Amino acid sequence: MQNKVRKVLITGGTGYIGSHTAVVFIEAGYEVVIADNLSNSKIEVLDGIKKITGTKPEFHKIDLSDENITSDFFKTNNNFDVIIHFAAYKAVGESVQKPLMYYKNNLNSLMNVLEAMLTHKISNLIFSSSCTVYGQPDELPVTEQSPVKKALSPYGNTKQIAEEIISDTLASNNYLKAISLRYFNPIGAHESAVIGELPLGVPNNLIPFLTQTVAGIRKELSVFGNDYNTPDGTAIRDYIHVVDLAKAHLFAAERLLKNKNKSNIETFNIGTGQGNSVMEIIKTFEEVTAQKVNYKIAHRREGDIEKVWADTKYANKELAWKAELSLSDALLSAWNWQKRLS
Numbered sequence: 001m002q003n004k005v006r007k008v009l010i011t012g013g014t015g016y017i018g019s020h021t022a023v024v025f026i027e028a029g030y031e032v033v034i035a036d037n038l039s040n041s042k043i044e045v046l047d048g049i050k051k052i053t054g055t056k057p058e059f060h061k062i063d064l065s066d067e068n069i070t071s072d073f074f075k076t077n078n079n080f081d082v083i084i085h086f087a088a089y090k091a092v093g094e095s096v097q098k099p100l101m102y103y104k105n106n107l108n109s110l111m112n113v114l115e116a117m118l119t120h121k122i123s124n125l126i127f128s129s130s131c132t133v134y135g136q137p138d139e140l141p142v143t144e145q146s147p148v149k150k151a152l153s154p155y156g157n158t159k160q161i162a163e164e165i166i167s168d169t170l171a172s173n174n175y176l177k178a179i180s181l182r183y184f185n186p187i188g189a190h191e192s193a194v195i196g197e198l199p200l201g202v203p204n205n206l207i208p209f210l211t212q213t214v215a216g217i218r219k220e221l222s223v224f225g226n227d228y229n230t231p232d233g234t235a236i237r238d239y240i241h242v243v244d245l246a247k248a249h250l251f252a253a254e255r256l257l258k259n260k261n262k263s264n265i266e267t268f269n270i271g272t273g274q275g276n277s278v279m280e281i282i283k284t285f286e287e288v289t290a291q292k293v294n295y296k297i298a299h300r301r302e303g304d305i306e307k308v309w310a311d312t313k314y315a316n317k318e319l320a321w322k323a324e325l326s327l328s329d330a331l332l333s334a335w336n337w338q339k340r341l342s
């Protein structure tokens with residue numbers, strides 16, 4: 001007897017992480033439906049997904065922060081085995097300028113999705129959270145048990161509040177289950193260079209700024225601070241290849257579908273377990289691409305933490321997932337993607 005095809009709804013599925021996750025699920029044999037308002041992504045991403053997988057996912061252009069639109073959508077689309085909820089704004093600096101826009105969009109969309117899950121008895125949710133909830137941890141590597149610290153931005157706060165909203169909603173019924181994945185720093189692109197990150201305007205994040213600098217779009221990269229308490233003075237992060245990160249969602253989905261979860265809400269760190277400084281990123285990029293990075297040392301960026309990297313033991317053991325691609329793989333793929341864009 002053939003297994004029933006599993007159906008997954010990916011909100012924010014035309015975005016950076018969402019599109020790579022759509023590819024992973026299609027390749028694993030799932031039927032993928034994408035809901036996205038295209039506020040920070042392009043419809044052409046669907047062609048990219050088709051080019052890689054041979055399948056163009058069903059797409060709905062809807063704004064999930066609108067209660068009526070979301071409830072109408074779910075009236076006719078509700079036979080999902082899993083929902084992966086990515087749809088959210090994600091720029092830290094912008095969230096400081098426009099906090100209400102962030103709270104309204106990120107929290108209303110989550111609540112509307114949860115409401116629909118309750119109404120239509122959809123059991124399984126995977127939520128995209130962030131290592132930002134740990135702030136500057138007292139001990140490194142940071143485990144899932146480390147305390148959640150006061151958020152440094154409205155964006156970070158939406159992730160903390162979202163985790164609480166999910167937890168409270170789950171506590172009120174016994175069929176809803178969720179896995180919250182706390183991402184470290186996703187970088188890179190699909191090896192085909194057909195999908196990748198599409199930053200609008202001047203990028204905030206290190207890798208798109210770096211690749212745009214090397215491509216000649218930006219004059220120079222500013223390294224934000226070289227007086228941190230780290231071996232070379234520059235800040236340390238756990239950079240994870242977006243394809244590895246996308247795969248973690250598949251392991252999370254299988255865990256929920258096979259009822260292997262140990263509690264109705266579980267949290268996992270999704271990182272590599274390795275920390276790299278900004279200077280190490282620049283050096284590795286130069287080595288693997290044979291390109292020179294024009295950079296200068298600048299002041300620290302406000303709100304940045306000094307160092308963070310993940311303890312991934314719990315995710316490795318329980319999800320049976322492990323990051324497999326190297327920093328070099330990730331940086332080379334980011335450069336190949338940039339070359340295709342410019």
Ligand code: UFG
Pocket residue numbers: 090092130131132156184185204205206207209221222223224225235236237278301304
């Ligand atoms: N950096 C530079 N120059 C730049 C951009 C970044 O030196 O032009 C440095 C930053 O100071 C930091 C590192 O590169 O030390 C990484 O910065 P990113 O902006 O790429 O990433 P962040 O660690 O600040 O933020 C990321 C995600 C957020 C998430 C946060 C959690 O973008 O969504 O991790 O810590 F909330």
